[in-house]
Structures are given as structure tokens and as C-alpha cells.
Amino acid sequence: MHYGADYNPEQWPDEVWPEDVARMREAGVTMVSLGIFAWARIQPSEHEFDFDWLDRVIGLLHEGGIAVDLATATASPPPWATVAYPEMLAADEHGSPYWHGSRQHYAPSSPAYRSLAAALVRRIAERYAGHPAVVLWHVNNEYGCHLDVDYSDAARDAFRTWLTNRYGSVDAVNAAWGTMFWSQRYGSFAEIFPPRHAPYSHNPGQLLDYRRFTSDMFLECYRMERDIIRAAGAVQPITTNFMGAFKPADYARWAAELDVLSDDLYPDPNDPEGFREGAFHGDLMRSLKPGTPWLLMEQATNAVNWRPTNAPKAPGQLAAQSMQAVARGADGILFFQWRQSRAGAEKFHSAMLPHAGTETRTWREVMSLGGDLGRLPDLPADDGAARVALLFDWENWWAIENPDHPTSLDYLSLVRGWYDAVHRLHVQVDILPPTADLAHYTAVVAPHLYLLTEPAAANLVDFVEQGGHLLVTAFSDVVDEYDRFRAGGFGTQLRDLLGVVIEDFGALADTGSAGPGEQRAPVAGPGVAFVGSILAEEAHAVDARVLARFEGGRQDGRPALTVRSHGAGSAYYLATVPDDDGARQVLDHLFTAAGVEPVYPGLPPLVEAIRRGPLLTLINHGREPVHIDVQGEDALGGGEVRGVVLRPFGYALVLISSLEATEPCPPAVPGSR
Template sequence: MIWYGGDYNPEQWPESVWPEDIDLMRRAGVTLATVGVFSWARIQPAEGEFDFDWLDRVIGLLDDGGIKVCLATATASPPPWATTRYPGMLTENRDGATRWPGSRQHQAPTSPDYSRLATELVTAIVDRYRDHPAVAMWHINNELGCHLTYDYSDRAAAAFRTWLRARYGDIDALNDAWGTWFWSQRYTDFEQIVPPRLAPYSVNPGGLLDFRRFSSDALLDLLRMEKKIIRDAGATQPLTTNFIGAWPTTDYWRFAEEVDFVSDDCYPDPRDPESFRHAAFARDLMRSLKPGTPWILMEQAPNAVNWRPNNAPKAPGQMAALSMQAVARGADGVLFFQWRQAAAGAEKFHSAMLPHAGADTRTYREVAALGAELSTLELPAPGGEARVAIVFDWESWWAVDQPDHPAAFDYHAQVLGWHNTFHELNVQVDLVRSGGPFDGYALVVAPSLYLLRDADAEALTAFVAGGGSLLATPFTDVVDEYDRFLPGGFTTRLGPALGLSVLEFEGVLPSDGRAFVWDGVSYPADVLVEAVRLEGAQVMAAFAPTDQPGGEARPALTRHAHGSGEAWYLATMADRAGRLAVARHLVGRAGVEPVVAGLPPRVEAAARGGVVTLINHGSAPVTLPDRSVLAPYGYRILHQ
């Protein structure tokens, strides 16, 4: 069964509208409504006072209409009475300015007052509805960390110090990890430590990395808190919290461990011709976070959003194409934000399943058509389709996203670029942690895995020794988990498998004209060029001799046999053409086949069990290898 529906906010409308909502939902094929996400002020008008009568009627109407409820815990946005009475719930930015109410998600994750009030709210909601037959699942908070992850207040500083004490035990261990003899930063007591607030120049990189870890953990603690309340109350329905793709501030590998199923909010830009590839990356990440378990697309836009500087609508059929992309890549639910378009507030121009103009609109007709199609669709659980994996590590992202490196680059963009490459080849890909597991994969790609733990290096090395193929790209295996260099230089852990050592980094710009040559073809070398020392590796491609001081050719792409497998190293950041050349070669050597070969450029193929879905993400019809025609934004489901 594929769940279908979206966020429902009946408190924003008079009760006379609710029966019409239910009727139009049924006509659109809605089977699930997410209720209560931003209802704290309506449920609890004052401290110690709860009003559930209206919510009883809403859930009852949905139940009578055969529509199940994904019931939110309503903790995403504290009402004004709460922050007025407890101003310590508010956060501060790096320069000490308070972030005031009037928007949403203004609460401090480490605020005891917020935790206490949220606990009372969630307890009351779960006690009332845990046995309601309409409640099919629980929705904890909303997009944790979307707007506020980092709080620099004194309260956050105290919580940060508590976190550091638990991590390091004593101040000397912290000083050693952060390298605080540099710039006379040596601490003699944990009480001297503050978050990385506005400072005259660069702050300690180890301290900044730990603050990002702490901040992600603070949000994770809120998820765990609400989960415990739900389970301790005896509620047995599955629970989730909605992720936001590859969100930079929250380590979703750890968050996924706490939910029964993953859910995601995804808003690709219709104006971006590559947005369908970016969306595919988010879908594959969601499927990979909890292997073998279907996930839910919790939010998407039926048409245009409101929050970009210029908001393009989705073309006719594009919404269905992107929805089917999620299903093809493991989703068992297609939901939207939101059901009825808001009449007021910051998101009133955000499209909805039911626009202001009503049911006689293209948007509603497309929503209803998709609902009818999904109502008859049944697919096997995802898992085991991909033979290629890409390492995606939040802590490397946090460590790379700092100043004072040989060259500034976007870690997420590097991972996305490699995913886009395999997507263009129609080779199915999973995302994996840096420590695996790597079972079942023929090829693992580790883009710029800057921060590497010893255990993860051992797992990658064992994968190669056991017969796998590994591709590492520049700025890999540079520092340990504390962002410190190790004795012996760079690539000290993966070097034996790679058959080389990285000696130096050179920042390069496109105007430098650097390139590497492989099989007679020249490809741009961008951002970084590394000087490597061969220690058994074979040179497969070299930097163009004219690019190098003294005119000598230097290794750019290497191959090294290690155990039963082989490890490849690319010593620069390749562009699309360079990535495609490397990826084609490696999947060929590894015996990895595309899901479907020979497809036109904007047609993707995704496998889910024995089912293959073909989707045309272009605005023109295309001819498939079997000579059939796929309409613009059309899709076809093939049962093999």
C-alpha cells in the first residue's frame, strides 16, 4: 500500500470547511493526513490548559471518511505564551543577538523549560490518542534543525561543556584533541570553554567540529525524548520525524536509528534542469538510511513553492513524475505540504493539493489523478538493488566546511556530483557510512573523505582485500576524528590499500588551466591537485606535463591491487566529463550493469525488487530502446 495525502491544518479554517475537506480528500484518493504539526497554540492555549475537543472532531471526521492520521506531537513551534513566560527558551546567534518569536522553530534545543513544556504536551496528546483507531503513525516535531541548529547562548554553553565532559573526561584530553597549545588556547577548566562565537579570526577547528557534533546531538536528544514519551505511554504505532534530504547540520545516520521509518521533505526547483538528479540523490539517501525499510515522502509541493526569490511552477505531469521517482526509489508514501492552501501567514503563496481556486484547477486534477493511480499500486520492499555505494559522512562534511584549508570546496557537492554521475549512467547507488557495511557492493566511492576514523579505514581496506573496488578522491584520509594530522603525513590509514601517499595539496582555479590526460583525452583538474608518491600503485592517468613545474608528468589517477580487490585514487576534483569517464571504466571493470541500458539523456531507471520504473524528466517525448514512446514527464512501471 502506498500512503497518499499531506499536512492538514484545520485549525487555520472555520469548522464549516472541514466536511468539504474530507469530501475532496476522498475524491483525490487521500488515505493519510498529517495533523497537528503546528497546533501547539491551539491544543494548549495556556500552561496547564489543554483543548482537545476540536482535534477530537477533526480526527473523528477523518476516521469517518476512511482517512488515517499521522498525528504530530505539535512541538515544532512554541506559542507566544511559552516564550513570554520563559524567555530562556529563545536562542542567540554568534554575536549574542536573540532570535525572537514571530516565525517558527525559535526554541533552544537545550532549554530545560522547552523540554519540560514539550514533555507535558506530548504526554497529553499520546495519552488521549494512543488507542484511537484512526492514528496510524506518530510524527515527532518537524524538520529538526531546519532553521535553528546552533545556539550560542550561555545556556547552550553550559550544555556544550556538559557534552564535552562526557566526551573527553578531563580537560587535558580535550586540550590534546583540539591542539590548544596553538595560539595560547590552552584550557585549565571546562568552565572556560564557550561555543564558537563571533571572534576576531578563525576559531579552533577541533572546537568548531565538536560544537557541530554537540548541536546535532542536542536535536537528537529531543527526538529521543519524545520517542520515549510515546513508547512509555504504551503507543505502538510506528513513529518518524521528517528529514530534509542531506541536511548539513544533522547527522541523519544517527537519527535514522531512532525512528521506525524514515521520512523526508523534498522540494526540487522546477527551474533547475538537474533538479531531478538532486531529488534522486535525496531519495537514495532516505532508502539507504534504513536499508530494507520503505520510507515516506512526507512533504513536497504540488506546484510552486513560495520561498525562492522567483518561484517557477511545476510543468504539467512533473509533480507525478517526481512522486513516482520517490516510489521507485523506495517510498511507500507520497504526501504534500499541504492539503488546503493557507489563507494567511508566510506560506500563503505556497501551493497546496487544494488551491484557493478550488477543485477546478490543474493542480487538484493532477493530485486526484495521481491518487487514483497510487491506490492500485503495490511494490516490494526496497533493498539489495544497488551494487555501487557512495560514502557519505556528516562529520567529514562538518570538518571540510571550515576555513583555512588548501582550497574551499563543498563536500556535499562532491558527493552529489558522483551520485549524479552514476544516475546519468542509470547505475543504481546506495549511500553508506564510512565504516560500511559494504556487503553486496562491487564498487565503493569515497569522495573527499577528509576525516577518517581508524575503524572505518580498516573496514574500507577489508572491503578491498575481500575483492571489492574502491575509488577515493582528493582530500581523503587527511585527519583523524579530532581533525588532527597523524604522524607520517597523509593517507596514513588507506595508503597501503591505495599503494600511494599524498604528499602535498595545491589549490587550483579554472583559470589555471590544469588538466589530466587519460587514454588521450584531457579533462579539467579543478579545486585541488595533489602530489602523490607511488608505493606500488599503477599510473592510469597523469596530469598534463605542461601543467607541472619542470614539465614532468605526475600521477592523477592510479590503480593498486590489494588482496583480491583493487583501490583507485583520483588526485584532483574532476568535472562531469571526467567523473563519467572514471565511473564508466570502474563499473565496467566491476561488472556492474545499468538498470536499463541505452536510455535517452533525461530518462531515469530505478529498480525496486523485481520492479523497474522508467521516468522521462524532460518536456518532450522520447523514444525508448524498445522503440516505444514515453510522453513528457511520463513514466512506465515494468514488472520483471
């Protein structure tokens, strides 16, 4: 179990470095990420490299027993590079360049950037490939985080090449994008530009392909650096840090290219439900690369610096969020950064070693967490315990958020709404693309798959035929992979499976808006009563059983929730977006039919339970102590466990062979452990 942080010794005089290593040992640090933003220090000018300082730092860390996750330093080119090669600068949609003076100002498709980055990586890899301190390689950093779309001339040229490789001919592009609309037909690839600033709506097919292209350009940069590292003889695993569900990069495609996944996570301490974001991140990382532990590469020990209001973490929250990641498959807990900066844009960002020193709550919590992580037993990777899958698709994300739709949909927010509902029910869930192997699962939730490919649709049908229970929600199966309607109306691929025909999407007015129109769509049926919003589709049940109907409004009496038996399973359709309680009711129905049980029964809403092999982790994210009637062995070596009281942001790590149903938890016992 690795423990550590980003380490930026180039920000500090060299007499501080030995003290850093001593403090790291004191805190239980086992690994640091080194050199992430050190390009200017390693390469002060195009033909000058300085590795003496880096040799010394790596040597000090190695002597101190601290491993190195060595970065390639390519995330922020130094000023000399963009002055000498201004064509490597990225540009906004107006074609104006982003200048140096911040970070990530490069165009990922720029030949000049790639040439300079390749030369740097080659020198680093050749020098340190065999160094015993280096246990992991860290390519670039947070691809696309601050500059997610580039419209430069370099991108223009690369986009034309990308389209040529994808389609073969400009006529195929015209057909895919439907360019006869608005006289957009292209006569050659030289007429195609990035979707730069325009007087009105862009072609949706072009927007979708430009998202694909952008993700691919970042991935090409990663592959280039990875291959250089391997060519230098390095055998250590290689990673780059993800950022949860990050729209610009299709991590579902990226995951196979990485030896180990790593993730950056910064939930807002002001949000009492923010811990569910951490759970979502962890479940996504575990699911993207099944059977392989991942690393929480970055988080904050306390406050960050980049929100309008940067609240500190509550006492215990640092450890609670860290153990949440361990429970979901992480084999490393790291932070940004080791020593808090004295200058620069992130000097107010917290660190393991605060600017105020070791007589601080942050340092005491850092020390305590290091001790707990050091006492953990070996833990297995994902053992496939989840029986529920939540489907999430990047290409659908890009397409569903294109403009000119019946209503504006925030896809990630909608998916997160379903995830949070599952999480509140204490059910363990994997987050998968719609083409993933679903044979292992008994229930699948498929929210808003507007863009549904033929293989994905066939996969869902097969899942139900083999005995699975599937929930499909509104605005699904609308377009093909080019964002075009299929012949025959909407929902054509799943129509026979669901037994429902969708005639219209029934957009509702924004909740809370002052304008006219219906904002709410009440739904009722036997044992079901909730309120829908955003959409109230005009659905016709052909051979599906209606479980609930709309009440009032223009869809009064029409089906809102249906189910149809198909093969050995059943397929549900929900024609609106439910409120939180509605999502719970629908999932209760689905999970009951599928025989899905919670990880641990009878838990309060702000307590979560996660299984990782024999380890049961219980975390109290609430502000009041909670008693949990659980029995097993303390995973931290504290002997037998017979019930625990979890303080606010407290956790229990219990090795347990089986989970039997128990009565609801009794009241908390003040003062108990």
C-alpha cells in the same frame, strides 16, 4: 501506499472541515499529518489545554476512512511560552536571542523548552495513543531547518555537560583540540563557551565538536518525545521528517532511532537537472534504513514561496517526482499542504487543494496521481539490488568545511557531482557511511574523505582485499576524528592500499576568478582526457600503476589517476576534482573493472530507470517524448507492455522478471502512449 498531506484545520473555521474530508476522499487521500504547528491551539496558555477541536477533526477523518499521522506540535512554541520563559529562546553567534514571530525559535538544549514540550507531548500521547485513526506519530518537524546552530546560554551549559561526558576531563579536551595553539588552553569546563563571534578563526576541533553537540541536542529532543509517546502506551511507528542530506543533523546516526524514515523534498522546477536531487534524496533514505520503506512526507504540488523566483512545476512533473520516490522505496507520497493557506508566510506555497479551487491543473494532477497510487500492487522494500555504494559521512562534512584549509570545499556539492555522474550512467547506487558493511557491493566511490577514522579506513581496505573495486578521490585520509593530522604525513591509513604518497594538495584558483593562478588541471592518459579543478595534488606513485597524468602547469607529468591491485580487488586514486565528463570516464573505468551494468541499457540522458523488486520504473524528465523498448506487465493493471513512448514527465511502471540487454532506443513515435 499512503497518499496525503500536512493538514492544518486550525487555520480554518470548523464548517470547512467536513468539506475537506469529502475532497480528500475524492482525491484518494489515505493519510494526513495533523497538528504539526498546532501548539497554540492545543495549549492556549501554560495551564490550559483544548482538545475538543482536535477530537472532532480526528473523528471526522476516521469516519472518512483517512488515517492520521499525529504530530506532537513542538516545532514552534507559542508566544506565551517565550514571554514566560525567555531563557528558552535560541541565540545567534553574538548571543542575541531569536524572538518569537516566526518558527523554530527555541533552544533545543533549554530545560524550559524541554519541560514545556514534554508536558504537551504527554497530554497528546495519553489522549490519542489508542485512537484507531492514529497510524503514525510525527515528532516535532524538520529539526534544525531554519535555526541550525544555537549559541544561547542554555547551549553553553549543555555543551559543557556534553564535553564532560565525551572526554571526562578538561585535559582530554585540551589534547583533542590542540589548545596550546594561540594560548587557548582551558583550566576548567567553566571556561569553555560555544564558538561565538570572535575576531578570527575558531579552533577547528571545537567547531567539529560543536557540530556533533548540535546534532546530539536535536536528537535528544527527538528521543525525549519518542519515549514519552511509548510510555503512554502507543504502539504505532514513530518518525520525524528528514530533509535529504541536511548538514546540522547526522541522519546516519539518527536513522536507527526512527521506526520509519520520512523525507521532505523541494527540487527547483527551474532546474532541468533538479530531478537528480530527488533521486539522491530517495537513494539516501532507502540506504539509511535498508529493508524498510520510507515516506516522502513533504513536497510541493506546484510552486513554493521561499526562493527568489518560484516557478510552477511543469505539467506532469508532480506525478513524475512522486513516482521517482516510489521507485526508490517510498511507501507514502504526501505534500505540504492539503489546503492552501489564506494568510501567513506560506500563503503562496502550493497545496493539494489550491486557493483557486478544483478547476485547476494542480487539482486534476492531484486526482490523477491518487488514482495511479491506488492501483499499485504491493511492492517490496529494498532488496539489495544495487552493486555500487557511494560513501557519505556527516562528521567528515563538518570537518572538511571548517575554515583555514588549502581551499574551500563544498562537500555536498562534490558528493552530488559523483552521484549525478553515476545517475547519468543509469546505475543504481546506495549512499552509505564509510563504516557500513560493503560486502554486498562490487564498486565503491569514496569522495573526499578528509576525516577518515581508523574503523572506516580498515573497512575500505577489507573491501578491496575481498575483491572490491574502490575509488578514492583527492583530499582524503588527511585528519583523525579530532581534525588533527596523523603522524607520518597525509594519507597514512590508505597509503599501502593505494600505493600513492601525497606530498601537497595543490590548490587551484577558483574557476572563472579574475585573480592570478592556475584554474584548470588538464588530465590525459590512454583513453582518458578531461579537466580537473579545485585541487591538483602532488602525488607520488610508489607501487601503483599510473592511468593518467597531469598535462601542463606546476604538476605537469605527475600522476593524476592511479590504480593498484590489492588482495582480490583494486584501489583507484584520483588526485583532482574532475569535470562532469571526467567523472563519467573515471566511473566507466571503475565500473568496467567491477562488472557493473546499468539498470536498463541504451537510455537517453534525461530518462531514468529504477528497480524495486520486480518493478521497473522509467521516467522521462525531458521535454521531448521518448520511445523505450521494454516488455513486461503494466503495474497499474493495463495488461501487457510491449514498448512505451514516454511523454514529457511521463512514466511507465512495468513488472518485469529480468532485464536483458537491448539495442539503443529507436526514435520516439509521436502520439504513442
